[in-house]
Amino acid sequence: MSVTSHDVAQLAGVSQPTVSRALRDDPRVSKATRERVRKAADRLGYVPSDAGRALSSGRTRRIGLLLTDLENQFYPHIIAPAFHQLESHGYQLMLHTEVADNDVVAERLISNGLDGVLLATSTIDSVVPLRLRDRRLPFVYFNRTSDAVSADSAVVDPTQGMREAAEALSKHGHRRIAAILGPANTSTAVNREIALREALAQQGMSIPARYIHRGPFDTATGHAGTEHFLTMPQPPTAIVCGNDVVAFGALNAARSAGVGVPDDLSIIGFDDLPSASWPIIQLTTIAYDLDAMVRRAADLLIDRIQSPGRPLEESAFPSHLIERDTLGTVP
Amino acid sequence: MSVTSHDVAQLAGVSQPTVSRALRDDPRVSKATRERVRKAADRLGYVPSDAGRALSSGRTRRIGLLLTDLENQFYPHIIAPAFHQLESHGYQLMLHTEVADNDVVAERLISNGLDGVLLATSTIDSVVPLRLRDRRLPFVYFNRTSDAVSADSAVVDPTQGMREAAEALSKHGHRRIAAILGPANTSTAVNREIALREALAQQGMSIPARYIHRGPFDTATGHAGTEHFLTMPQPPTAIVCGNDVVAFGALNAARSAGVGVPDDLSIIGFDDLPSASWPIIQLTTIAYDLDAMVRRAADLLIDRIQSPGRPLEESAFPSHLIERDTLGTVP
DNA sequence: CTCGTTATTGCATACGTATGCCTATACTAG
DNA sequence: CTAGTATAGGCATACGTATGCAATAACGAG
Incomplete structure (x- = not known):
């Protein structure tokens, strides 16, 4: 044929x-x-034929990228740089998403004959890292990590960003501060919460339990959390969000409720997505070099594939606050 | 091993x-x-092993999705439903993007041993459809088409949406109407322009050449086009954009220039992306069932793979205007 | 008791490429 | 003139699965 x-x-x-x-x-x-x-x-x-090649050489020059879901606005910003960085090294990208059964995901990754996997999704309790390790399939944690299995990683260090955010909040007179955080079984959510609490503590502040809302990193969570806070007799004057997508949901909820941002409510995001800096949004947020982080993860993986024995490398990317229009002074 | x-x-x-x-x-x-x-x-x-399977059976149960670029905000809304629809039929998705050399793209699609390809990108002058046809590799046009090679397709029919937009513009007293259109070598840009001009003609209006701006379907195009229009001695009172992403750029430019929307300028988009209906955006736009269109494209492709001989099927999805807050009355 | 059937399984091989090893040729050094 | 050494190419085979066909066993009918 x-x-x-x-x-x-x-x-x-x-x-x-x-x-x-x-x-x-x-x-x-x-x-x-x-x-x-x-x-x-x-x-x-x-x-x-790639198939012939794969079978004969044992390598596919294909790398998997595992995400929680594709709907999330955050992921395109991972997919694009990952795709290009891998391409520049002669690798192709295959998308995978979490499904109900964790083991099914692992099986797919394995059967694909991938040369390596970027884990951008792993919850703390996922079995995927275990399965990959058992198969000797190289992988790198991106953004999130899991303690169960150690591997190279590229993550954000939220401490500096949160410190600057806490300082800015304090300086603008905020005392009633709420947080909308990610799922408790993700390292990102946990790390950001810890960093936030410590930073606020240094300013002599803290977040009471009623000012905490948790949920997936999506706009619905931001929306629901903010709606909830706004019904309180004493609503917070500022909300720190788990990421920008959540913050967008918060902005929407505030707008719907007729609450002015930043006059009545301040909102802080995390990620500094391109749309955060749009003139019609102007979100105050904690930024880091996401593109560089993605590229690093890709490089770490390719490096690991080529030299399986090299020592572990865990790189943390610094973060900092970018003040825009959604952080204001308390009247 | x-x-x-x-x-x-x-x-x-x-x-x-x-x-x-x-x-x-x-x-x-x-x-x-x-x-x-x-x-x-x-x-x-x-x-x-997928590789073993592929080699032996000649099928990979993998389908390619060809996009122009991954950065564009529009594509996630294709990738997600395509991924899930294909998954439900037991197929996996492989992303591909256009690169400088058209033939390189075709070679990759072929070497991957894909069972079929979704073309979401084809410019009118692309050689990819030709190459795929020569290889007997089934494919479906999604969103855009190319006249050179006929194939199943799933596209939007912009006529009804544009008609309603023209009526609404006329009703709100707009006479100076501009358009920011997509690249002239894409069928989408061409079809929307034709539909827009015909609809305006029915209202006794037309768009002068100086009120036309063209460029890729991205925010930068919307921004630049709007900035340009706003510097004119007689700027338009309304801008019809090639899609929502372009419209977001237009909104940003207006905000930056201190021009009120919709008081000083009306903006209409196309696609009705989820973010178009966000409270903080509230874009008036032309909607259609994008998810259904993606699913149809996937189904057409799978069907074509299974019965290569069946007659061609070209499905067009109707569109209609959704009035939100970015269309206003001329003072 | 024999023959035809059906149900199960094995055998042989194909798919397309890569790679270790051997061979043949040409060339260089002594 | 011979032995040693590059250089270039071929041969055989491996990779993991699927599939056409033959083989065997079990079984029932006559």
């Missing part, structure tokens, strides 16, 4: 292995033959 | 082909053996 390296070999008058070598610029084939093979391949429109 | 069907066969005391059949519920293997094989497979943690 389709044209194979054997067809090319026949046309060029060489053996199939020579075709394989010629087209991959193996030094063992002479310049003349290489040219002849190339010409034949072009003429037949030969395209090597 | 990894466990294969041979290992399972040995443990279960059967031949390798029997393992293959047993695990795929082939009726030719007895219930007893099937159970024995399953047990052995579980015990060894056997996971079949």
